[in-house]
Amino acid sequence: MAKTILHKADTRAKADHGWLKSFHTFSFGMHYDPERIQFGALRVLNDDWVNGGKGFGEHPHDNMEIISIPLEGSLQHEDSMENVAVIESGEIQVMSAGTGIYHKEFNKNKNEPVKFLQIWLFPNQRNVSPRYQQERYDNRMIPNQFTQILSPDKNDEGVWIYQDSWFNIGKFDKGAGTDYLFKKEGNGLYVFVLKGDIEVNGQALNERDGLGIWETEKVSVVASTDAEILLMEVPMNY
Structure with missing residues (x-):
């Protein structure tokens, strides 16, 4: 769990x-x-x-x-x-x-x-x-989807860093949602709500709330209102 x-x-x-x-x-x-x-x-x-x-x-x-x-x-x-x-x-x-x-x-x-x-x-x-x-x-964002803005790969979308981390950002209409699949085993995901209200694996979050999740393979995100969300996948052990 x-x-x-x-x-x-x-x-x-x-x-x-x-x-x-x-x-x-x-x-x-x-x-x-x-x-x-x-x-x-x-x-x-x-x-x-x-x-x-x-x-x-x-x-x-x-x-x-x-x-x-x-x-x-x-x-x-x-x-x-x-x-x-x-x-x-x-x-x-x-x-x-x-x-x-x-x-x-x-x-x-x-x-x-x-x-x-x-x-x-x-x-x-x-x-x-x-x-x-x-x-x-x-200019790459698509409504109701996450857009990758950071990764460890120089040739991937977004900026790159010296860490096995991936950042995604998305704007979602009320009722829209998607699942996030982890890029690397052993990583955790920190969800930060920029605007609006959302649910993450059934947990209600409001504007500027943060939720860390680990020891799972995917995370479900659903917008309770129009919302903007930042996802930060990071190693839990590094």
Whole structure:
């Protein structure tokens, strides 16, 4: 029988710095919860809102796969590899921090907030050469289906990372649904509701709820209302 762990939206830790409002599904920064360190290789899932013109100053990362998915607005990125880019809703960005990288990111728009997910995964290879990749996915989306936006395969759809993980995103009409089949034995699936209400294997979830599922081969997802959903398949042992 499948194992599950439920993280309701209102149980997430909240950090309010005025210019930044961040909801942490897992322990992050000053917030530490020994019961919520990670889900398998998924270490960080932050739901960030950054005020117009504000952002994160230059800071370092190493040996982590760092993924940003803007949900509303535009996020500007600059890094020590001389990448300068703007990431918008409908796009995904990944940095393999590897041996070390510095970057900064801030709201490109001075008048409206940017809302984005900041996701960290432990890599399956350490001390790789740092790399950056960005790709648009919304032009490939089909209603009531999941679209792959990340994988471990350089030649597959979406960006790629140093981990046996697959991310999918989908927009579903009320009553529509599908089954998700795991890509790799031993992986778990973390379901995060971006908008609306859904049921996952009969478990009701609301907006910004998260549900981890493992020790099963497939997961049933049905939209109770119009909904937008992010699926993150990750190794449970890595």
